Amino acid sequence: xxxxxxxxxxxxxxxxxxxxxxxxxxxxxxxxxxxxxxxxxxxxxxxxxxxxxxxxxxxxxxxxxxxxxxxxxxxxxxxxxxxxxxxxxxxxxxxxxxxxxxxxxxxxxxxxxxxxxxxxxxxxxxxxxxxxxxxxxxxxxxxxxxxxxxxxxxxxxxxxxxxxxxxxxxxxxxxxxxxxxxxxxxxxxxxxxxxxxxxxxxxxxxxxxxxxxxxxxxxxxxxxxxxxxxxxxxxxxxxxxxxxxxxxxxxxxxxxxxxxxxxxxxxxxxxxxxxxxxxxxxxxxxxxxxxxxxxxxxxxxxxxxxxxxxxxxxxxxxxxxxxxxxxxxxxxxxxxxxxxxxxxxxxxxxxxxxxxxxxxxxxxxxxxxxxxxxxxxxxxxxxxxxxxxxxxxxxxxxxxxxxxxxxxxxxxxxxxxxxxxxxxxxxxxxxxxxxxxxxxxxxxxxxxxxxxxxxxxxxxxxxxxxxxxxxxxxxxxx
Amino acid sequence: xxxxxxxxxxxxxxxxxxxxxxxxxxxxxxxxxxxxxxxxxxxxxxxxxxxxxxxxxxxxxxxxxxxxxxxxxxxxxxxxxxxxxxxxxxxxxxxxxxxxxxxxxxxxxxxxxxxxxxxxxxxxxxxxxxxxxxxxxxxxxxxxxxxxxxxxxxxxxxxxxxxxxxxxxxxxxxxxxxxxxxxxxxxxxxxxxxxxxxxxxxxxxxxxxxxxxxxxxxxxxxxxxxxxxxxxxxxxxxxxxxxxxxxxxxxxxxxxxxxxxxxxxxxxxxxxxxxxxxxxxxxxxxxxxxxxxxxxxxxxxxxxxxxxxxxxxxxxxxxxxxxxxxxxxxxxxxxxxxxxxxxxxxxxxxxxxxxxxxxxxxxxxxxxxxxxxxxxxxxxxxxxxxxxxxxxxxxxxxxxxxxxxxxxxxxxxxxxxxxxxxxxxxxxxxxxxxxxxxxxxxxxxxxxxxxxxxxxxxxxxxxxxxxxxxxxxxxxxx
Numbered sequence: 001x002x003x004x005x006x007x008x009x010x011x012x013x014x015x016x017x018x019x020x021x022x023x024x025x026x027x028x029x030x031x032x033x034x035x036x037x038x039x040x041x042x043x044x045x046x047x048x049x050x051x052x053x054x055x056x057x058x059x060x061x062x063x064x065x066x067x068x069x070x071x072x073x074x075x076x077x078x079x080x081x082x083x084x085x086x087x088x089x090x091x092x093x094x095x096x097x098x099x100x101x102x103x104x105x106x107x108x109x110x111x112x113x114x115x116x117x118x119x120x121x122x123x124x125x126x127x128x129x130x131x132x133x134x135x136x137x138x139x140x141x142x143x144x145x146x147x148x149x150x151x152x153x154x155x156x157x158x159x160x161x162x163x164x165x166x167x168x169x170x171x172x173x174x175x176x177x178x179x180x181x182x183x184x185x186x187x188x189x190x191x192x193x194x195x196x197x198x199x200x201x202x203x204x205x206x207x208x209x210x211x212x213x214x215x216x217x218x219x220x221x222x223x224x225x226x227x228x229x230x231x232x233x234x235x236x237x238x239x240x241x242x243x244x245x246x247x248x249x250x251x252x253x254x255x256x257x258x259x260x261x262x263x264x265x266x267x268x269x270x271x272x273x274x275x276x277x278x279x280x281x282x283x284x285x286x287x288x289x290x291x292x293x294x295x296x297x298x299x300x301x302x303x304x305x306x307x308x309x310x311x312x313x314x315x316x317x318x319x320x321x322x323x324x325x326x327x328x329x330x331x332x333x334x335x336x337x338x339x340x341x342x343x344x345x346x347x348x349x350x351x352x353x354x355x356x357x358x359x360x361x362x363x364x365x366x367x368x369x370x371x372x373x374x375x376x377x378x379x380x381x382x383x384x385x386x387x388x389x390x391x392x393x394x395x396x397x398x399x400x401x402x403x404x405x406x407x408x409x410x411x412x413x414x415x416x417x418x419x420x421x422x423x424x425x426x427x428x429x430x431x432x433x434x435x436x437x438x439x440x441x442x443x444x445x446x447x448x449x450x451x452x453x454x455x456x457x458x459x460x461x462x463x464x465x466x467x468x469x470x471x472x473x474x475x476x477x478x
Numbered sequence: 479x480x481x482x483x484x485x486x487x488x489x490x491x492x493x494x495x496x497x498x499x500x501x502x503x504x505x506x507x508x509x510x511x512x513x514x515x516x517x518x519x520x521x522x523x524x525x526x527x528x529x530x531x532x533x534x535x536x537x538x539x540x541x542x543x544x545x546x547x548x549x550x551x552x553x554x555x556x557x558x559x560x561x562x563x564x565x566x567x568x569x570x571x572x573x574x575x576x577x578x579x580x581x582x583x584x585x586x587x588x589x590x591x592x593x594x595x596x597x598x599x600x601x602x603x604x605x606x607x608x609x610x611x612x613x614x615x616x617x618x619x620x621x622x623x624x625x626x627x628x629x630x631x632x633x634x635x636x637x638x639x640x641x642x643x644x645x646x647x648x649x650x651x652x653x654x655x656x657x658x659x660x661x662x663x664x665x666x667x668x669x670x671x672x673x674x675x676x677x678x679x680x681x682x683x684x685x686x687x688x689x690x691x692x693x694x695x696x697x698x699x700x701x702x703x704x705x706x707x708x709x710x711x712x713x714x715x716x717x718x719x720x721x722x723x724x725x726x727x728x729x730x731x732x733x734x735x736x737x738x739x740x741x742x743x744x745x746x747x748x749x750x751x752x753x754x755x756x757x758x759x760x761x762x763x764x765x766x767x768x769x770x771x772x773x774x775x776x777x778x779x780x781x782x783x784x785x786x787x788x789x790x791x792x793x794x795x796x797x798x799x800x801x802x803x804x805x806x807x808x809x810x811x812x813x814x815x816x817x818x819x820x821x822x823x824x825x826x827x828x829x830x831x832x833x834x835x836x837x838x839x840x841x842x843x844x845x846x847x848x849x850x851x852x853x854x855x856x857x858x859x860x861x862x863x864x865x866x867x868x869x870x871x872x873x874x875x876x877x878x879x880x881x882x883x884x885x886x887x888x889x890x891x892x893x894x895x896x897x898x899x900x901x902x903x904x905x906x907x908x909x910x911x912x913x914x915x916x917x918x919x920x921x922x923x924x925x926x927x928x929x930x931x932x933x934x935x936x937x938x939x940x941x942x943x944x945x946x947x948x949x950x951x952x953x954x955x956x
Contacts, residue, residue: 115842115844116730117726117730117842117843117844118842118843118844118875119730119733119843120842161679162679162683164677164679168676168677169676172654173676173677173679175683175686176650176654185930185934189930189933189934190928190930191928191930191931191934192931193906193928193931195842195906195908196842196843196844196875197840197841197842197874197875197876197907197908197911198646198647198651198840198873198874198875198876199642199646199651199840199871199874199875199876199908199911199912200840200908200910200911200926201639201640201642201651201690201908201910201911201912201913201914201915202908202909202910202915202919202923202926202927203690203915203923203927203931203932203935203953203954204687204690204691204695204935204938204939204953205640205653205683205686205687205689205690205691206931206934206935208653208683208686208687209682209683209686209687209938211683212679212682212683213682217682229730229733229734229739230734232734232735248595252594252595252597252707255597255707256707256708256710256780257710257780257781258780259737259738259779259780259781259784259785260737261707261780301737302734302735302736302737302739302788303735303737303784303788306737306781306784306787306788307737309784310780310781310784362675362676362677362678363675364593364596364598364673364674364675365595365596365597365674366593366595366596366674393677395676396675396676396677397596397674397675397676397677398675398676398677428671428673429675430673430675430677430678430679430680431680432678432679432680433675433677433678433679434677434679435679436679437679437680437681441680445680445681448678448680449680449681450668450669450671452663452667452668452669453669453670453671453681453684454681455667456663456667456669456684456942457681457682457684459941459942460682460684460687460938460941460942461682462941463937463938463940463941464934464937464938475681475682476681
């Protein structure tokens, strides 16, 4: 199907892999299957900067049937496959260990249809999240999942990692944004019927099993996404809160009393607050004075005027009962944007705080205050001068911790991890709230999962991918 | 451990099963393991009236460790097990085919703890749903799952079947009411850590795999349930709607505009409306005149006064724009109860419409109107005098259809099923929206699941229960 020159480029690949690549190339053509010489310089690592080997071929299918053909051939030859979306992952889940073909979903991109009666959108897995958000908006809906990587990350990657983000407290993780997924299993069979039913109790929940499996159980090719009513108004406030009990009181009261519910409840510890305000001169502190905790509270809903009145009333009550010590109410979109700019400062980390060690952990909400206290105390004891930044989506129990000292040797990172993951394990938390396991968290997965659970996961993996072809070496420790 | 007399009662059981029962009896005692003579007259069938054999022993454990011991012994002897909750299922999932032990969760009942900061409740699987609802209410929360069987059904059964009910449109099915489950696998290993994190991306979603698996993958022993803010007010209206397009317009407008969202959107076709009003003289029609569709619309939320004003404004707009032809607003709890009494009339079916054939199917919301039309036309063509009742939770695409003619021979039921499941298959619907597959829907599962999906389910079953001990013969066709 191709000239000899192109085939020659595959020469360095040897043995079974070379035969697999040749068969793929013959079956799908040079348009779909590129050989190593043809994609020199292409990146294969994700945002976690985990090192990646070069793939033995780059496959860019255009249809689900082509993906099925890829998997049938790979299954026949025992050829491992790493599926790639936008390469924005933070756990190394899409990098290559060596010897795999890269299956990029970049050409399976676009919105197939929007069902405005059923509030559903059928999309290809390679569609960028932002494209989906914009199409939902244009159709008069909202697609609520939102992450910093929105312009680059794909729906397939969001599904593979069960992505979270800012609005989980109201709308849930990626799993709750999906009605069905179409996927190709390791043997090339296609599952998932692009169904749009909210209620469908017909056997095992394959959909949720594939979502969050980080490319190790199937290649997700399309999905039916669930759209939500577009909020007609958003109310935002910045609160200073005197202690952790008051933080949880504020959360519960807001959930009970705000007509549209709580769409964000972001908590920042004072170390974080002071650091970002000091380092980013374009930010302004919304409140005078120092507080034990800062909360960015957001409520979105259906009825602009009534909602605003209820929000103001609520804040006044919280002030009067001393649940909050002080509050600034956003009276314009630019006020709200200024509050969010403080919470979104981690986008500046690469410049502000190089060489940092970062964590994405979660706890029972009742334990978050104590978990943060223990982490900070133990880190501080060992590294008295370290920068320690703590903040998170508290309504979900999700805590982000960032630790750095400018002159740390590279050997310090594992020691820092030992401290934070140690607290996570002892307090029954999760070592990965939203980023997944990939390669980077294989070593600590056992802190959050029992041997029986890991054995059950391995049994499921062996059942659906008996040759261990799909993203081998990721998600499950050997 | 027990006297010979009790052991003698086990005499009719032979071979491997007898040895398994004897070992169970020795290990757990007569308090936990009852032999056939000791539970004569006990029912083993569920509300679907599927015939059930007698179990070879009745096991009533008190702890998760006892369940683990049961499964270890059964695994050793190859002894099949049927787990039983409140026996209120509608698909025969808890009946015995012969040769199984019955594992009743009745003694593993009660609420272990309530975490009012994390809005979570840890309960034993045998706890009745109503007990959970009442405990949530007493703690200032709501547990939103609600079914007619609430007084008898158990949380374990709700989990095993991923139960639905009335408020799915706002709160989701049982899967969305759960933070974690503890379960015993076929080999006696215990999985699930009773974790309370909303965000926890650490490997495969075993929780959702076990939920809805109808006792075929594990014995669920405890669960951490997610509690919701208690609504402070409920607004209810009964609407007459001129056509199906208007029904879907009303649904979308309500979701966009009502501050608390839509907590119920129940649609009744006129055949249902007229039948129940005629047969149940205690019911009164909320509206004069006849309409193409009747909608019971409910919105619950956080702010009584503002919510009521927004609800009235919304109804006035819908009337003015002719989306609804007429509406009655509930101005008291007894008004609302009178509306719900019309929707809840199926509770009277055993008396009103004996020998009926019932369906619990779902479709894309956009297709529900056409699906109902096709079913009714094809049924009417064949059985011109049949009673045909159609109604459902339209916001979820869930349609209930009930068909009966007083003098039908018993052979008619399969013919009626062929018509309705035929429409379900051809329109890409689900043959089981909320009741599950059990035994009763094994034959039609393939209308909603492809051969590749069934093969993947079988692979998962074989991986987690290689000896096929857990509820064998249910959920997956042979």
